Amino acid sequence: MHVVLVADHAAINGGQAKVAIESALGLAARGVRVSLFAAVGPVDPRLEPAGIRVVCLGQDDIATARNKLVFAAQAIWNGAARRALARELAACDPRDTVVHVHAFAKALSPSIGPALRASGLPCLYTMHEFFLVCPTGGFYAYPEQQICHRTPMSVSCIVANCDARSYPRKAARMVRHVGLTQVARLPELLSHVITISDLQERVVRPLLPPGTVFHRVDNPIAVAQAPLRDGPPGDFLFVGRISTEKGAPIFAEAARLAGARAVFVGDGPERADLAARYPEAVMLGWRDAAGVQDLMRQARALVFPSVWYEGQPLTVYEALACGTPVIVSDVCAGREAVVDGETGFWFRSGDPAALATHLRSLSDDGLATRMGRAAYDRYWAAPLSLDAHLDRLARVYETVMRGADARGPVGARAVATA
Incomplete structure (x- = not known):
């Protein structure tokens, strides 16, 4: 099996990237061929020595971009990422490749959709947050300081000033979301979705296409078992x-x-x-x-x-x-x-x-x-170990690939979904 992981960052800068990179290293240690495609560097120094192919575009994210307007255009539709991902996937063997998308909203943008669709390769998505269904990614109204229950992209959503920074940034994110749903059609394309909590699935299920298949894969927890503390508890x-x-x-x-x-x-x-x-x-x-x-x-x-x-x-x-x-x-x-x-x-x-x-x-x-x-x-x-995570992930990959095989040859799928 060849697993192509798609993520915004090639180094750990938060929970999303940590799960993607740790699973990449774990899969490689099990003898799986792994590639990582990312927009933003640096590259985690453990990846390439582990035999993992890394394609990092060296692009900016919001934290490193000097020109915010240029980055806004990249975040809405990253043409360079689309072209680079298309080249990478075109070289993959359709008989053994699965594409696993971990993140796209911080740098790669919804432009990955056409590249994924053109490849015809089976793919899936881990929903670390809610950008696939919510334009701001969190179902949270910052000025109101409460959970947002508005239907995404409804009139009430469009007029709501719910972004953490400003309404103009919310507007840019809504433009991106239109590209996500109407141009890239990511919710249809990513028909296999990994969720990481029951609550998450309950929130997103009504907002995704009826044929979406949900898989539960808990994130790995990096804690070694140690004896309980001696003495009274602290603060x-x-x-x-x-x-x-x-x-x-x-x-x-x-x-x-x-x-x-x-x-x-x-x-x-x-x-x-x-x-x-x-x-x-x-x-x-x-x-x-x-x-x-x-x-x-x-x-x-x-x-x-x-x-x-x-x-x-x-x-x-x-x-x-x-x-x-x-x-x-x-x-x-x-x-x-x-x-x-x-x-x-x-x-x-x-x-x-x-x-x-x-x-x-x-x-x-x-x-x-x-x-x-x-x-x-x-x-x-029942610890949430990396091994338990990888075992479950392997079963999901097999399910996704079997489903792709049942739909017919890759070429036929690519034509049918183009």
């Missing part, structure tokens, strides 16, 4: 982007109400304001993966107060693997990992008082310890 911990949509202000206020100490690991637009308003909170900044896991093992609980859907928040699973209870918002996908009252608590989203109630409960050392043990035992009974 309540927040890990991630310190922002409104992640619920950071809710945690800070709840901790004050409960008389608990809030410890933040990460950075983001709300950090300075929260540090000024809540001087009792501890701001540690970013830590490497090992440092974060050490803090999790010492923590009383991880607090995950996100007020939007999320996909599959890895920090929740990492905390459980470390033997740390999790207090999670009841609207986000992280709740699926937490057994309410056993391995942590759910709380009413956006409500600091409700969160404070659970902080007070877990101030009891005995309860925090019992819940930590339950979290640890439950996670390690």
Whole structure:
């Protein structure tokens, strides 16, 4: 089997790229021929020594682009990426190749659609976020600070100023979404969709074509099993982007109400304001993966107060693997990992008082310890390891390729879908 992974970035800069690159390395270690096609460098130095073919276009993303107007045009329709991907796929053997799209919205754009369709190769898509169905990718109205329930590209969606930055950027994203649905026709083309949570599938299923086939493949969690901590549990911990949509202000206020100490690991637009308003909170900044896991093992609980859907928040699973209870918002996908009252608590989203109630409960050392043990035992009974991820992924690839074979020769499929 030859697996061609398509992603915006060729190095780890977040959860999407981490899953794509770690799965590429894992597949290659199993003897699978792997290629990675990406727009933005640098290239992860582990890829090529592992025998993975890397095609990186050396393009910009929004963080590196010096000319924002030029990048906006690239994000709407990246012609160079379309041409380069078409050349790459034309050289693939249709008898053994499957194309797995991980990301396109940050740099590659919907222009990958015509290249995928022209190749006639079987393809699938992992929905790390919601750009395939939502023009802003998150079903979240930033000015309102709440989940958006509008139908994508309906009149109410079009007139809504829901973008994190400005309505003109929302307008550019809507133009891109028209290209995605009407020109590239990606929702029809990517008829096999991997979801990473039950909530995610429930949200997107009504918005995708009726023939869409959904596959559940959990992301791998990179935590090594270690003994549970000795001694009493420590502080309540927040890990991630310190922002409104992640619920950071809710945690800070709840901790004050409960008389608990809030410890933040990460950075983001709300950090300075929260540090000024809540001087009792501890701001540690970013830590490497090992440092974060050490803090999790010492923590009383991880607090995950996100007020939007999320996909599959890895920090929740990492905390459980470390033997740390999790207090999670009841609207986000992280709740699926937490057994309410056993391995942590759910709380009413956006409500600091409700969160404070659970902080007070877990101030009891005995309860925090019992819940930590339950979290640890439950996670390690069926860990989300890289091997488990790759096993499931291999079965999905086989299903997708069998379905393509049943539809007839590649040439006929390409003509039929052109």
